[in-house]
Amino acid sequence: MKQMTRQKQVIAGENFADADLSHQEFEACKFIHCDFTKANLTDTDFIDCTFENCNLSMTVLKDTGVKNVAFKDCKLMGVDFSRSKDFLLSFSFDKCTLDYSIFHKKKIKKTRFNSCSIKEADFSETDLTESVFNECNLSGARFDNTNLEKVDLRTAINYSFDPEFNKVKNAKLSLQGAIGLLDKYQLNIEG
DSSP states (O other): OOSEEEESOEEESOBOTTOBOOSEEEESOEEESOBOTTOBOTTOEEESOEEESOBOTTOBOTTOEEEEEEEESOBOTTOBGGGSOOTTOEEEEESOBOTTOBOTTOBOTTOEEESOBOTTOBOTTOBOTTOEEETOBOTTOBOSSOBOTTOBOTTOBSOOOOGGGSBOTTOBOOTTGGGGGGGGGTOOOOO
16 A cells, blocks of 8 residues: 555655655656655656656666656656556656666557657667657667667667667668668768
């Protein structure tokens, strides 16, 4: 049973850094300018919530429910989403920093990443079917045995993956971005 349930609240300017917020439930809440750095969100559920201008870097998401959550202008560096609950997992990211975050083995079909920095993130064995990476920087992001079918990478930059070890059927790429598919060959392509 959850310790505390909050519904339809606006929570602004709170400092939850290093706090224990485990075993709680937030439904239709809006978090604005809050700091969750290294907060423990174990077994906490976020349902239909919005985070704006928040820092969630290095938060602990063990068995955390993230259901229809929107992150806008947030910093989520080093967040391990692979430990969150799979049930109804869905989120979107707009102008967020997701560098070093982990999505390993998650089914996050149709996820929208808009104008995000996603450097060195781990998408290995992730199902990203029909996801959109609009104007995102994916420098060093890891794609290994990843489902990239129907993914839209046309405006993304710095991505690199091996089509032989990922599902890429009907993925949308730009001509310039497609060069990242040849990285393993160590070619000097000039244009």
